[in-house]
Amino acid sequence: MEPICIVPAGDICGEAATWDASANRLYWSDINRFLLHVYDAGSRSTRTHILDEPVVAISLTDRPELLLVALGSQLILFNPASGARQSLPAKLDSWPDIRFNDGRSDPLSGFWIGTMGNNVGPNGEVLPVTEGRGVLYRYRNGHALEVIETGIGIPNTLCWSPDSRRFYFGDSLKNEIRVYNYDPQSGDIGAGVSFFSGFERGLPDGSAMDSQGYLWNCRYGGGCVVRIAPNGKIDKVIEIPAENVTTCTFGGSDLTTLYITTAAAERAPEDRLAGSLFAIETGIRGMPENRFSLR
Numbered sequence: 001m002e003p004i005c006i007v008p009a010g011d012i013c014g015e016a017a018t019w020d021a022s023a024n025r026l027y028w029s030d031i032n033r034f035l036l037h038v039y040d041a042g043s044r045s046t047r048t049h050i051l052d053e054p055v056v057a058i059s060l061t062d063r064p065e066l067l068l069v070a071l072g073s074q075l076i077l078f079n080p081a082s083g084a085r086q087s088l089p090a091k092l093d094s095w096p097d098i099r100f101n102d103g104r105s106d107p108l109s110g111f112w113i114g115t116m117g118n119n120v121g122p123n124g125e126v127l128p129v130t131e132g133r134g135v136l137y138r139y140r141n142g143h144a145l146e147v148i149e150t151g152i153g154i155p156n157t158l159c160w161s162p163d164s165r166r167f168y169f170g171d172s173l174k175n176e177i178r179v180y181n182y183d184p185q186s187g188d189i190g191a192g193v194s195f196f197s198g199f200e201r202g203l204p205d206g207s208a209m210d211s212q213g214y215l216w217n218c219r220y221g222g223g224c225v226v227r228i229a230p231n232g233k234i235d236k237v238i239e240i241p242a243e244n245v246t247t248c249t250f251g252g253s254d255l256t257t258l259y260i261t262t263a264a265a266e267r268a269p270e271d272r273l274a275g276s277l278f279a280i281e282t283g284i285r286g287m288p289e290n291r292f293s294l295r
Helices: none
Strands: 004-007 014-020 023-028 035-040 045-050 055-061 068-070 074-078 085-091 098-105 111-117 133-139 146-152 153-159 164-171 176-181 192-197 203-209 215-220 224-228 234-239 246-250 257-263 277-283
Touching: 004 035, 014 055, 014 257, 023 055, 023 246, 023 257, 035 246, 068 098, 098 153, 111 146, 111 153, 133 215, 153 215, 164 203, 176 203, 215 257, 224 246
Parallel strands: 014 246, 055 098, 153 203, 203 246
Antiparallel strands: 004 277, 014 023, 023 035, 035 045, 055 068, 068 074, 074 085, 098 111, 111 133, 133 146, 153 164, 164 176, 176 192, 203 215, 215 224, 215 246, 224 234, 246 257, 257 277
């Protein structure tokens, strides 16, 4: 599994990798430069949009022309063809002290997103992280943000098992990913238990789920992606030629290409590909991204 650098974007903090099979495109962001990138897999070209706040998470919606985009303070609808945007009634009163972070839509088309103490300055500068101030929310169209869990450091990894009965959620500062029972009828979760913790290579950042129920976790500061079996054991570790590995998603025509974002923040001089977008041909089919319902 050889990682190939396909876009040397130089992202300060590349995040939010999201594959759109219908458009044959990958979306991802640079949180600190307030950018949303669009990679066209057919032409191998990238278009970049500049927004007004940190761009922290992206979801497909049931309207193919629109993305749900989480900014530092709010959720918006964004049309990547026209650049048009529309605010949603989901905003943080505590911004800029607190900001949104990782988010993803669930099997029932609701959007789950965590918050954290804001570590991005008004000009994108990197600020210190404050522990324990984060909240995990669920957002359903037409409803207010719903608190699911509190006391989080840096929320990362939001994935569901192929049978929609397990939910995976991590706290980077605790170096832990937890697993929860997920009710595929109501969308509610039970109490979380530790699933994968204490791994010595960096901290858990974003993850992707494959069709065999294995979790692919990016390791910030660890220079790798680790494939974790449903029982929490390490299946394999894939080396990435960048130290800060941030998010991943499965894409390509058969969902076997793993796209991986990285971060150039505080990179070492020899970490020359930091902030690039990578792709790995895994030979293993991933799970498609869920879509947020606007109906």
